[in-house]
Amino acid sequence: MHRRRCLSAVVALGVIAGLLLPTVVTAPPAAAAPAGTKKVIANLFEWNWPSVASECQSTLGPKGYGYVQVSPPQEHVRRSEWWVAYQPVSYRIESRKGTRAQFKSMVDTCHAAGVKVIVDAVINHMSGQDNGGTGWAGSSYGHYNYPGIYSASDFHYCGTSGNEITSYGDRYQVQNCELVNLSDLKTESDYVRTRIAGYMNDLLSLGVDGFRLDASKHMPAGDIAAIKSKLSRSAYIVQEVIYGAGEPITPNEYTGNGDVHEFRYGKDLARVFRSEKLAYLRNFGEGWGHLPGSVSSVFVDNHDTQRDFGGVLTYKDRGIYALANVFMLAWPYGSPSVMSSYTFSQRDQGPPQDGSGKTVNTTCYSGWECEHRWGAIANMVGFRNATEGAGVVNWYDNGNNHIAFGRSGKGFVTVNDEDYAINGRSYYAGLPAGRYCDVVHGTFSGGSCSGPVITVDGNGWFAANIPAHDAVAIHVGARLS
Template identity: 80%
Template sequence: MHRRRCRSAVLALGVIAGLLAPTAVAAPPAAAAPSGTKKVIANLFEWNWPSVASECTNVLGPKGYGYVQVSPPQEHVRGNQWWLAYQPVSYRIESRKGTRAQFQSMVNTCHAAGVKVIVDAVVNHMSGQDAGGTGWAGSSYGHYDYPGIYQTQDFHHCGRNGGDDIANYNDRYEVQNCELVNLSDLATESDYVRSKIAGYLNDLLSLGVDGFRLDASKHMPAADIAAIKGRLSRSAYIVQEVIYGAGEPIQPTEYTGNGDVHEFRYGKDLARVFRSEKLAYLKNFGEGWGHLPSGSAAVFVDNHDTQRDVGGVLTYRDGGIYALANAFMLAWPYGSPTVMSSYTFSNRDAGPPSDANNKTLNTTCYSGWECEHRWRVVANMVGFANATQGAGVTNWYDNGNNHIAFSRAGKGYLTMNDEDGAVTGRSYYTGLPAGRYCDVIHGDFTGGTCSGPVITVDANGWFTANVPAHDAIAIHTAAKLS
């Protein structure tokens, strides 16, 4: 399509540099937790615990992220591939990302920075190695033998497809009682298994964890998850991984009674709009597109699974268009948003930067790590999301194509131009109080000053500006200059 023909050239000429630049990091006040409602999650995929702790203090807290999602912390099989962290061999809190003591220190440090901690919890299955072996922390294991935890009677053995694997996603029994790529499938209907899973989650709660992403939730009946949740020692945020499949018998809506559910259609639909359709179509994005109810939906542009499915979603490789998609997600009032923070990978199995023993290295952004959550446009739009909580969409504008704008009812305003040419000298009605505002797409607002462009809203709520091709302007009341 014509509007896409010039994209690579336009982005290469500088838009990428502006949208992807890391935001300035200011030292946070001592032990002062950021105030206000904060719901944005940063998924620091495969970061080790000392690096997560440092990031909470230096970036996530100061920028207003409410939560950090960390990768599975339990003992897993040995190796480097990313998916080995999703093959537990025990519930010991010791992995290539760090020790139990380091994990505890990380949680405490993040809390001191005002950031809550969500653990990616693998509770549907154990490992997938037929031969077994020795786990990261020294625990011996077999495919259905985890000494002191589980034995063969604690797993499903569905007897289908020549190896117990799932083959037919239109068969509810098979999806929830057979094995996902040979991973030993726990019998979560068993009282004993439920007690062991709850014990693991309660151990994490005792370390101060605030919530869980329940991996592979689709492969467990919603009632089993509810029963495990009922055994938790205290309340915790729950988000469940349930991938939507058209016409399949297991649907994400079955799980909303337990907590939030990942809305996988969100990222795919957003990618299609930004790549080949019209931003004007986003006017009713979310429930209007058949997605989950907003109050139950956990949304993301990409996550660690979908970014490895070539062409399905936008990822860090898409540069400026990816930054704009994240800006839209953080400005639009649908669901609870998660920002992905990746490491660089050249094949879908590649694990994180590691030493010779496969221990995950400390994160050094832009040296093997992408750190998308630090990109100026992404990090600063977290503040926009916080400032506009609870405000509806008003003053929608679109040109019928790829220039859109909208207010968040007296609290913020975004205009986005994804055309191949600049929009010049146009006036926008914001409904915001008169004053001078920092354009947080291009500048950091710190100490009452703005490092980038300043937008002046007049007494009637209007401003006039130029918006370059494939770029945006965003202002909000928490980034208003005195």
């Protein structure tokens, strides 16, 4: 099938502008781990701490996001690229995104808005700068020397050229050699484990609720388990383990430690939306060989796949990207994460920053894409929350690119990715009779809807016209009084 030629009526109806609620919702923090009804994560990639705090109050809390994932907060090398935060030089909580005090204030503000905080933690390695230098907060460092923290004996030297990974078919290399010249920590050492746990415990003392463990594939699962055992309290753990066909290290090895990123999800979803049939999504997830949904963290794209992996949808795909996120948030598989990007035209391009290298405050739609605010995406977070735990029922497809399904008396969604409108069709939602806000196109607030209203009759049916490359979604949490 040809690549979609339309940008979707979703865009025309205000996806890019976003649909925001003006009030702040204050609630106590939920329990650690992806439990309860608020599982959606907003990945505010490279946002500075004051901007994250503000966003928790203005958008994430009111829209029902359960978590915000923030970029690595520790001291890093001095450069401008996006990846500098993944080259730590110390465990001081001071970076181009802000100071320790600003970080603590951000965590407290997000908690007050009912949003938990996940930190992207870089614990597999230190910097990749051969000549060393001075870090963001003034710490001196060498490639294998971090005064007061690590010395040369705390790193792996695997014997390959430049100590680099040369074969992903070799388990030893993947977990003991260097990933793109990043000095690889000896995570089997109790001293190193204690140092890493000390950093993570420091973050826990500041109120952090969980960790995204970067480059987990490059550490044995047992090493991560040993580090986890040294934490001062429980925390949500999600591990970055990229699946590779035929490789000896698999994501399944890591599920005993916590959730694992399912990288196949975004690539498979992009392929279906771009060139296959939405009808194939009827058993999407475990039925496609993906990880068990109970331990899977899923996303349409993230900061790595946007740049390096190819084959995924990103903000640059506009309408079709919004539709893929609508499906992800409606489909009950895994814990979903919504990407929030800044605009970039080159792979290594860093976030908007001032002359000193500090990340500037976020201004959505001006250098920052803020996909988590797009109306069709932000309002579907409420759909996900309202339907949590409800199974899929009443599946329909036309054998091609028009699908519909219910969430067992809690919600219903229909997605039309055909090049033509689907008009005059009725759908069995199985919902209580009443008038419902179409949350793809409108915000439900104060008992009213800013967009189209769908009427479900006494037998659970409704009629709707679905434009090409568009969707309609209703749920019991957006039923008009």
